[in-house]
Amino acid sequence: MEQIKIVIAGPRGRMGQEAVKLVNETEHFTLSAVIDKINDGEWFQDQVRTYTNPEQCFAETSPDVLIDLTTPEVGKIHTKLALEHGVRPVVGTTGFQEEDLQELRKLAEEKGIGAIIAPNFAIGAVLMMKFAKMAARYFPDVEIIEMHHDKKLDAPSGTGIKTAEMIYEVRGNKKQGHPEEKETIKGARGGEWNGIHIHSVRLPGLVAHQEVLFGGDGQTLKIRHDSYNRASFMSGVKLSVETVMKIDTLVYGLENIIE
């Protein structure tokens, strides 16, 4: 199998550390360099050079793929720079808006290279979203409760937003609850996107969890996924790296690349 040369941005982070392990343990993956916000020019784990300047990194190491696991603002910059340098981004970083996706898709297509932005790499989470989309056809009343560790920067989570988008595709906009309901404490009903309420819980001890709660006449349906560690995301990262080499547009969401 042909070697895929990979740069990882955010290699010291919770996800970055797992991604480094994945790349080192996968025979046809090679780590070319890492991009960090500190340690410019230093060796990373006695293995590859650290760059703080992504453009210099891409120019000097000519990788095939960038795996970005940083922060919402940094991730957007890295993804754009990667595409401009002909490097295929696999992005787990969350916080991308619709207009970011549009701009990046245009850039990927102009360059004729693939890009994958996946709010959740865990296969179980992707199935949870697909099942939620199926259920929404029969249960249009739904609320999303996403629960994450308390170091998370963005709320709602990328997964929460993606789930709402997938439900919206079949259900459309719908006002839920009492037409005259009023919040006596601001935010009590969570965030709302096209009538879908998303509640964000942040607690120490959690990793990444989500429940999609449907209600109908005399019944409820709960679809829940739990990631107990970051290894749960790595088979999705591996699949994304392999797939991004074969496509020539931007794919948003792993549900579009798994059967």
Ligand SMILES: NC(=O)c1ccc[n+]([C@@H]2O[C@H](COP(=O)([O-])OP(=O)(O)OC[C@H]3O[C@@H](n4cnc5c(N)ncnc54)[C@H](O)[C@@H]3O)[C@@H](O)[C@H]2O)c1
């Ligand atoms: N798609 C998924 O399945 C999935 C799963 C878990 C986390 N995430 C997302 O991945 C991102 C990272 O999560 P985490 O828990 O690993 O966070 P983290 O805070 O542990 O790691 C982020 C890392 O990015 C680094 N960083 C910050 N600025 C940088 C810069 N300018 N250049 C290079 N590196 C920089 C930080 O030093 C840190 O090590 C978040 O956006 C999170 O929401 C996605």
Ligand SMILES: O=C(O)C1=N[C@H](C(=O)O)CCC1
């Ligand atoms: O730990 C995080 O941060 C996670 N973020 C993703 C999201 O925002 O949906 C997915 C799971 C973990």
